[in-house]
Amino acid sequence: MKKQWIRHAAAALTILGAGALGFGVAAWADGKPAKHVKHARLIKVSARRFVFNPSTIKLKKGETVDFELKTEDVLMGFSVPDFNTRSDIPPGQVMHLTLTPDKTGTFTFLCDIFCGSGHENMSGTIVVE
Amino acid sequence: MRRNIDRRQFLQLAGLGGAVFVSGLAGFASSGAGADAGSGGGDFYFVQLSDSHWGFQGPAVNPDAQGTLRKAVAAVNALHDAPDFVIFTGDLTHTTDDPAERRKRLGEFRDIVKDLRIKEVRYMPGEHDASLDAGAAYKEFFGDTHYTFDHKGVHFIALDNVSDPRASLGDAQLQWLAQDLAKLDKKQRIVVFAHRPLFDLAPSWDWATPDGAKAVDLLMPFDNVVVFYGHIHQENHHMTGHIAHHSAKSLMFPLPAPLSVPKKAPLPWDASAPYKGLGFREIELEGGKADITELPIKA
Numbered sequence: 001m002k003k004q005w006i007r008h009a010a011a012a013l014t015i016l017g018a019g020a021l022g023f024g025v026a027a028w029a030d031g032k033p034a035k036h037v038k039h040a041r042l043i044k045v046s047a048r049r050f051v052f053n054p055s056t057i058k059l060k061k062g063e064t065v066d067f068e069l070k071t072e073d074v075l076m077g078f079s080v081p082d083f084n085t086r087s088d089i090p091p092g093q094v095m096h097l098t099l100t101p102d103k104t105g106t107f108t109f110l111c112d113i114f115c116g117s118g119h120e121n122m123s124g125t126i127v128v129e
Numbered sequence: 130m131r132r133n134i135d136r137r138q139f140l141q142l143a144g145l146g147g148a149v150f151v152s153g154l155a156g157f158a159s160s161g162a163g164a165d166a167g168s169g170g171g172d173f174y175f176v177q178l179s180d181s182h183w184g185f186q187g188p189a190v191n192p193d194a195q196g197t198l199r200k201a202v203a204a205v206n207a208l209h210d211a212p213d214f215v216i217f218t219g220d221l222t223h224t225t226d227d228p229a230e231r232r233k234r235l236g237e238f239r240d241i242v243k244d245l246r247i248k249e250v251r252y253m254p255g256e257h258d259a260s261l262d263a264g265a266a267y268k269e270f271f272g273d274t275h276y277t278f279d280h281k282g283v284h285f286i287a288l289d290n291v292s293d294p295r296a297s298l299g300d301a302q303l304q305w306l307a308q309d310l311a312k313l314d315k316k317q318r319i320v321v322f323a324h325r326p327l328f329d330l331a332p333s334w335d336w337a338t339p340d341g342a343k344a345v346d347l348l349m350p351f352d353n354v355v356v357f358y359g360h361i362h363q364e365n366h367h368m369t370g371h372i373a374h375h376s377a378k379s380l381m382f383p384l385p386a387p388l389s390v391p392k393k394a395p396l397p398w399d400a401s402a403p404y405k406g407l408g409f410r411e412i413e414l415e416g417g418k419a420d421i422t423e424l425p426i427k428a
Contacts, residue, residue: 077295081332106391108333114260114294116226120335120393 040066040098047089047111048072050118059128061104069095077113080126086112101128171281173213174413176205176247179359180379182257183241184234185223190382190395193403198241200426201380201409206246212411213280215247218359218377219255219291219324221271228262235270251278255324255359256291264292275302277309283414284313287322290338296325297339307347318414321348321356326376328369331387336361345369355419357412361387362395364423375421378408403428 043065046053059065069078071089078097079086082105087097101107110123181198191197205215222234235258242250252271259267264274274289286309290298298306313319321327327341338344348354354372362379363386382395383406399405404426413420 075294079332081337110333110335112295112335114256114296116261117224119224123392125391 040064044068047076050122052124055124064100067097079112080109082107172415176212176215178409179218179377180220182223182381183238214249216251220257224257259292260294283318290325318353323358325360334393
């Protein structure tokens with residue numbers, strides 16, 4: 001329990017620190033979102049070789065969302081370089097990643113852990129309006 | 130350097146000469162001191178080939194997928210003066226999920242490049258060769274995935290940013306690099322090879338190395354450093370401080386310019402200009418300069 005609290009506190013500190021840069025970032029395994037993001041819109045993203053579902057995600061600028069990430073087969077990554085955030089997605093675990101986009105536009109998210117012969121095409125789009 | 134003049138004249142006469150990029154002000158900047166550092170210094174040139182992706186199939190992208198590497202081998206053998214060495218900077222083979230097929234492709238690649246009439250041929254893995262098994266199959270055929278060697282006063286360092294599927298160099302390799310560099314004079318001429326860019330060229334296209342900046346930081350105190358890499362299937366020239374980074378063309382298919390299109394994908398074959406965008410390069414280390422000559426693949 002203590003370890004879980006420390007993990008959530010660390011995630012909250014990460015969010016607060018990143019918030020100063022205009023976006024929120026946190027990732028942890030099988031935990032619940034930290035208190036101040038509990039009302040974030042939940043967006044479930046499923047990964048399998050070599051696709052993300054959904055592959056297009058629409059967000060609003062300034063809206064905090066909580067990505068719930070799962071993989072159906074092998075270890076994957078979920079990376080959004082334009083917002084400097086990422087998470088591993090290990091098999092059998094549920095990962096969470098919060099994001100508060102501070103700019104509008106169309107941005108790529110991708111698997112950044114080489115996962116097989118179709119890895120290089122494994123990406124999707126985040127549209128921030 | 131008489132040999133060099135002859136070779137350049139030959140390239141011009143044969144119509145083979147491509148763009149010459151002189152990185153004398155970008156990398157090997159301190160000519161006199163840098164050239165003199167180390168022992169046995171002398172001018173020479175080597176050949177960089179990259180991203181041959183042996184095993185790739187896609188007629189719309191390269192209908193001569195079985196022949197392009199062989200053409201490159203023949204072109205290197207036909208060079209007027211033999212290079213001191215040849216290096217393949219990764220993605221020797223196209224990836225496959227089948228470990229047996231991976232070894233088959235590595236073996237076929239090795240057998241084809243055996244025809245190179247060059248005394249010294251060096252290799253490095255790309256993520257297509259090594260990321261699915263931490264370089265296990267690659268090592269069976271070509272040995273270590275990172276190493277150093279010295280040649281005519283230049284210290285060469287081959288880094289591995291592909292055996293980790295996250296594309297990191299990793300703390301152990303960075304420590305190894307730091308220990309290697311600690312032995313060198315700050316004016317030592319250093320050439321670094323990597324498969325992926327060591328800087329953030331286009332992270333959303335996976336054209337980066339997560340901890341590449343740590344390697345660049347370790348290299349930064351040295352006056353004369355230049356980096357040659359592959360991965361992006363095109364020429365690109367970039368500076369991090371005084372360190373120049375030069376990417377090479379592919380021997381299988383070209384890719385679009387960084388972030389120039391929404392989705393990265395191989396450029397289609399141009400029947401009116403076969404092998405367009407493919408090629409290899411000569412790199413001449415002469416005094417304080419690194420001169421690059423791009424050479425095409427021809428039918």
